[in-house]
Amino acid sequence: xxxxxxxxxxxxxxxxxxxxxxxxxxxxYSATDGVANDWHIQHLxxxxxxxxxIVFTEVAHVSDIGRITPYCLxxxxxxxxAPLKRIAEIITMGGAVPAMQIGHAGRKAGTDxxxxxxxPIPGVWKPVAPTEAPFGPGYxxxxxxxxxGIAEIVGQFVAGARVALxxxxxxxxxxxxxxxxxxxxxxxxxxxRNDEYGGDLAGRARFLLEVVDAVRTVWPDELPLFVRLSxxxxxxxxxxxADTVEIAKMLxxxxxxxxxxxxxxxxxxxxPVIPRAFPGYQVPFAEAVRHGADIATGAVGxxxxxxxxxxxxxxxxxxxxxVARAILADPVWPLRAAKALGAEQAVMPQYARxxx
Numbered sequence: 001x002x003x004x005x006x007x008x009x010x011x012x013x014x015x016x017x018x019x020x021x022x023x024x025x026x027x028x029y030s031a032t033d034g035v036a037n038d039w040h041i042q043h044l045x046x047x048x049x050x051x052x053x054i055v056f057t058e059v060a061h062v063s064d065i066g067r068i069t070p071y072c073l074x075x076x077x078x079x080x081x082a083p084l085k086r087i088a089e090i091i092t093m094g095g096a097v098p099a100m101q102i103g104h105a106g107r108k109a110g111t112d113x114x115x116x117x118x119x120p121i122p123g124v125w126k127p128v129a130p131t132e133a134p135f136g137p138g139y140x141x142x143x144x145x146x147x148x149g150i151a152e153i154v155g156q157f158v159a160g161a162r163v164a165l166x167x168x169x170x171x172x173x174x175x176x177x178x179x180x181x182x183x184x185x186x187x188x189x190x191x192x193r194n195d196e197y198g199g200d201l202a203g204r205a206r207f208l209l210e211v212v213d214a215v216r217t218v219w220p221d222e223l224p225l226f227v228r229l230s231x232x233x234x235x236x237x238x239x240x241x242a243d244t245v246e247i248a249k250m251l252x253x254x255x256x257x258x259x260x261x262x263x264x265x266x267x268x269x270x271x272p273v274i275p276r277a278f279p280g281y282q283v284p285f286a287e288a289v290r291h292g293a294d295i296a297t298g299a300v301g302x303x304x305x306x307x308x309x310x311x312x313x314x315x316x317x318x319x320x321x322x323v324a325r326a327i328l329a330d331p332v333w334p335l336r337a338a339k340a341l342g343a344e345q346a347v348m349p350q351y352a353r354x355x356x
Contacts (some may be wrong), residue, residue, distance in 0.1 A: 003344075006019060006021060012021055013224050016150065017053035017054045019052070019053040020320050021051070021323060022053060022312055029071040034072070035080050036086075036319065042072070045132055047094075047095060047096070049351070050094075050333065053096060054171065055094075057099070060164070061105065062153070065110075066104035069113055081163060083230070085166075095346065099226075101175050102172055102177030104157075104180060104182070106181030107129035108144070128149065129183070131144045139269065154210050161218050161219045172223075173226035174208070182207065182211065185207040186204050187230075208214065212254055213256065214257050218267065225258055226258060228260075230266065245292035248292070260289050262285040282300060283303075284300065287299075287318065297322075298320040304326035
């Protein structure tokens with residue numbers, strides 16, 4: 001009997017995942033001073049024990065002022081390393097590949113946790129961005145980065161990748177989506193600079209490409225590097241899927257990027273007209289980038305039915321399926337998917353009596 005596409009192992013460089021199910025990065029807003037704790041360890045460990053192929057941490061930020069909230073993970077302090085090692089170890093113990101998303105919130109930094117309203121916290125810190133334009137009403141006016149400031153943040157990404165490596169993670173993903181710093185340089189909505197980091201698409205992509213090049217000086221050739229992109233801005237004059245295919249071609253040409261994680265939107269607090277979200281509404285972006293740029297892609301966005309996830313892969317629309325809400329609600333979603341699709345999937349021996 002043929003193996004369902006969702007449960008066909010996949011290899012990136014030297015790293016093989018047991019299936020194509022990826023736990024998408026999901027912020028937990030539960031850290032103290034950027035330091036992970038027991039919440040993160042049990043949360044991510046449970047998803048690994050539940051059968052996923054790759055388990056991503058939430059985004060870990062490369063500087064204190066680059067955090068979305070004061071409760072987000074960081075990669076800038078020695079105290080942050082030890083619990084990250086425990087997280088990588090428990091994910092590995094569960095049979096999954098430990099992965100970390102790395103980012104900088106840019107002009108969206110300094111907000112409260114969503115369950116406390118998610119609004120900007122006045123005076124918590126001054127954010128940085130391509131220009132002084134704020135993310136939206138009520139958000140702080142950011143500091144426009146100089147070329148020296150950009151170079152400093154490139155160095156912070158390098159330092160963050162080094163921490164991820166020391167902690168034992170096997171995949172890293174640069175967060176270039178959702179209005180955060182790298183995306184804000186890519187989008188013409190937020191990047192109106194007239195220097196070498198602005199202007200045409202090549203100029204706006206310069207920062208991201210410099211981060212990729214610099215991170216690869218410390219992230220080993222044998223380990224994969226992913227990039228998450230907002231493939232469209234859902235705004236007039238914003239990024240289009242054609243633009244993103246070109247960005248993906250630039251990333252492919254470096255020989256340093258292995259997969260584009262295809263999301264969309266969130267470049268500004270006001271203005272975007274995002275269509276009604278439905279299961280798979282972003283899959284066409286993964287398909288367009290995969291075929292247009294000849295690079296592996298991940299599909300994400302309300303994918304919760306095993307047959308749907310399997311169809312995406314079987315029809316060559318993406319190479320991985322990133323699952324968020326479904327696996328947040330049910331850590332053993334991969335095991336239930338295996339049963340639904342008639343796939344063989346190893347269960348942790350301690351849980352064998354459960355007979356999902």
